[in-house]
Amino acid sequence: MDTGVMSTKDSSWWVFTIPYLFGSKNLLDGYVIFSLFMAFVSLSILTWAFTVGGVAWKNGRNKRGRARIPGPRGLPILGSLFTLSRGLAHRALAQMAWSSGSSQLMAFSLGSTPVVVSSDPHTAREILTSPHFADRPIKQSAKSLMFSRAIGFAPNGTYWRLLRRIASSYLFSPRRILAHEDGRQLDCAVMLRNIASEQELKGSVILRNHLQSASLNNIMGSVFGKRYDVAAKNDPELIALKEMVKEGFELLGAFNWSDYLPWLSYLYDPYRIVERCEKLVPRVRKLVRGIIEEHRRNGSEKNMLDCGDFVDVLLSLDSEEKLKEDDMVAVLWEMIFRGTDTTALLTEWVMAELILNPEVQSKLRAEIDSLVGKNDVTDADVAKLHYLQAVVKETLRLHPPGPLLSWARLSTSDVQLSNGMLIPANTTAMVNMWAITHDSQVWPDPLVFNPDRFVNNDVDIRGSDTRLAPFGAGRRVCPGKNLGMVTVTLWVAKLVQKFNWVQLENDPVDLSEVLKLSCEMKKPLRVTAIPRIY
Numbered sequence: 187m188d189t190g191v192m193s194t195k196d197s198s199w200w201v202f203t204i205p206y207l208f209g210s211k212n213l214l215d216g217y218v219i220f221s222l223f224m225a226f227v228s229l230s231i232l233t234w235a236f237t238v239g240g241v242a243w244k245n246g247r248n249k250r251g252r253a254r255i256p257g258p259r260g261l262p263i264l265g266s267l268f269t270l271s272r273g274l275a276h277r278a279l280a281q282m283a284w285s286s287g288s289s290q291l292m293a294f295s296l297g298s299t300p301v302v303v304s305s306d307p308h309t310a311r312e313i314l315t316s317p318h319f320a321d322r323p324i325k326q327s328a329k330s331l332m333f334s335r336a337i338g339f340a341p342n343g344t345y346w347r348l349l350r351r352i353a354s355s356y357l358f359s360p361r362r363i364l365a366h367e368d369g370r371q372l373d374c375a376v377m378l379r380n381i382a383s384e385q386e387l388k389g390s391v392i393l394r395n396h397l398q399s400a401s402l403n404n405i406m407g408s409v410f411g412k413r414y415d416v417a418a419k420n421d422p423e424l425i426a427l428k429e430m431v432k433e434g435f436e437l438l439g440a441f442n443w444s445d446y447l448p449w450l451s452y453l454y455d456p457y458r459i460v461e462r463c464e465k466l467v468p469r470v471r472k473l474v475r476g477i478i479e480e481h482r483r484n485g486s487e488k489n490m491l492d493c494g495d496f497v498d499v500l501l502s503l504d505s506e507e508k509l510k511e512d513d514m515v516a517v518l519w520e521m522i523f524r525g526t527d528t529t530a531l532l533t534e535w536v537m538a539e540l541i542l543n544p545e546v547q548s549k550l551r552a553e554i555d556s557l558v559g560k561n562d563v564t565d566a567d568v569a570k571l572h573y574l575q576a577v578v579k580e581t582l583r584l585h586p587p588g589p590l591l592s593w594a595r596l597s598t599s600d601v602q603l604s605n606g607m608l609i610p611a612n613t614t615a616m617v618n619m620w621a622i623t624h625d626s627q628v629w630p631d632p633l634v635f636n637p638d639r640f641v642n643n644d645v646d647i648r649g650s651d652t653r654l655a656p657f658g659a660g661r662r663v664c665p666g667k668n669l670g671m672v673t674v675t676l677w678v679a680k681l682v683q684k685f686n687w688v689q690l691e692n693d694p695v696d697l698s699e700v701l702k703l704s705c706e707m708k709k710p711l712r713v714t715a716i717p718r719i720y
């Protein structure tokens with residue numbers, strides 16, 4: 187609108203001044219006027235587009251504080267959409283921030299959306315812990331898949347607080363995590379057995395399949411009280427569930443241009459996001475409602491707050507906390523979603539690093555052997571295995587599963603930072619955790635896998651130290667962080683205790699990344715798992 191008004195007003199003096207200057211009435215003919223007008227419009231669009239930070243930062247939005255927020259200009263209309271729409275956005279953004287000295291905060295545009303990204307621990311903390319950043323921008327796919335009614339995307343308010351309270355009391359509390367140890371042990375035992383048979387049968391193991399099945403079953407167990415026989419390849423319910431989880435991941439992980447250029451949704455939807463979401467939602471509803479019905483029929487909601495599954499818990503809540511059925515479906519579905527890939531892919535990264543660093547693997551095995559011997563490793567043992575904790579922390583540093591902390595934040599009002607920059611209301615804010623954990627000013631030799639850096643240096647990774655906060659921080663911090671850590675550390679300990687892991691000569695470990703919903707190994711880890719003989 188503004189541009190239109192400006193162009194009419196400004197172009198009028200051209201039209202009358204130029205003929206006057208040149209003294210020729212011919213210049214007023216239609217063609218010349220049109221050319222001048224087009225030149226002016228192009229010039230104004232270019233000037234308008236090439237503001238610092240790009241199209242969404244026009245009118246000095248980035249200059250409202252004492253210090254200006256620097257940033258790339260991007261392309262007219264699109265801004266920096268190409269940087270984020272393909273490849274490894276965390277690496278591209280880190281490079282841009284480092285090379286332009288904008289690590290503290292960098293402004294850029296995704297179409298009409300103004301975005302800031304921090305690659306610095308101090309600014310990251312200010313953003314993540316600010317109450318004015320407790321909302322999230324919601325993608326079309328997340329909305330269509332009901333996630334706006336689940337914890338991750340619910341707007342900051344009474345409903346979101348209720349969900350967090352229910353989840354932290356009944357799913358993620360230390361007592362409940364402990365109560366589900368048997369499930370973790372069981373799923374791991376099945377995984378170890380299946381790994382041994384695949385090794386015997388094929389001479390190598392594709393670890394990802396086993397990890398994904400174990401974590402899906404594990405989260406299904408604690409959320410739905412249901413486990414599948416993962417070796418039975420023909421179970422229709424398991425096949426359908428895996429398909430739905432995969433489809434949901436693809437839809438949520440896909441870069442949807444219409445999220446940033448809403449008018450584009452009428453013209454261009456290469457992933458058919460709307461159509462695919464419409465097909466997926468009824469299938470999810472049917473499956474989850476079926477399981478809820480089963481629980482109702484079995485009357486299991488009575489006294490389950492301590493040892494039941496999460497469906498039992500939700501059914502047993504009283505009127506004040508009771509959720510509507512559709513909200514229950516959204517919350518339960520979200521847990522399956524979040525709990526499955528994160529634990530599996532983090533364990534895969536840990537194992538890849540252990541295979542590439544055999545001396546670390548041996549040191550870890552020696553620690554486990556000296557504390558546990560041939561006994562089964564338990565959660566209680568894991569807490570005492572300090573080198574194991576250091577190995578997992580170092581993996582989270584080098585390969586944070588959410589390098590951009592998975593889901594961005596949204597400012598609900600203007601936020602003044604201590605460095606003098608002001609982030610205006612309605613700005614999407616990201617933290618580039620990958621850039622922080624790969625910054626040599628923050629971590630010496632950042633590219634080297636060296637768990638020893640954590641041995642005598644107890645860095646808290648649960649959000650209080652933003653030099654390494656792979657679970658985020660502040661009120662939107664990951665509520666599943668303890669469950670995730672307990673599961674990953676237990677499984678890594680048992681994998682290392684039971685097998686020697688060696689890379690294949692003809693298929694070396696490849697640490698290339700692919701960024702989907704999370705950042706995973708591009709090439710699934712295929713290795714030799716040699717059973718240990720005591």
Ligand code: HEM
Pocket residue numbers: 314337338339350405520521522524525526528529532587588591592593594656657658659660661662663664665666667669670671
């Ligand atoms: C290795 C494991 C995991 C990693 C690295 C991880 C990472 C993250 C990150 C970075 C966030 C965003 C935090 C922020 O904005 O500050 C998040 C949010 C969340 N995570 Fe996790 N996560 C993991 C495991 C889990 C598990 C096992 C669950 C549940 C079963 C879970 C459930 C959630 C939920 C519900 C949110 C949204 C919280 C909110 O918006 O209030 N996560 N996670």
